[in-house]
Amino acid sequence: MTDRPVAAELAEAVRDFLERELLPTLEDHRLRFRTLVAMNALSIVAREAPPPGAPSEPERALAARIRAGDLRDGDLDAIRQSVREKLAIASPRTLDRYDA
Secondary structure, eight states, X not given: OOOSSOHHHHHHHHHXXXXXXXXXXXOXXXXXXXXXXXXXXXXXXXXXXXXXXXXXXXXXXXXXXXXXXXXXTTHHHHHHHHHXXXXXXXXXXXXXXXXX
C-alpha cells in the first residue's frame, strides 16, 4: 500500500480544477492560453510521474506487527522517522512546527 495521493493523481486533480472551474470563467485570451499550457504541462507530469514503489519488506513487517499488536523496541522511532521523511516533502512547515 502506498501513500495517497501520488504525484500523478495530484497533477490530474489540479488539471481537472483548471479545466472545470477556472477555464470556463476566463475571457482574457492570453490568460486562457496560459491556463491551457499549464493544463498540458500537468498532463505531461501525470503521465511521466514514476509509479509509487511498493513497500519494502521491513515496512511490511512493521505494519504486520502493528496490526498484530506486537510493537518492538525501535518500532515507534521507525514510524516517527518515516513520518518526518514524508512531511519533509509534503509539508515542510508542518515538520518544522512539530519537529522541535
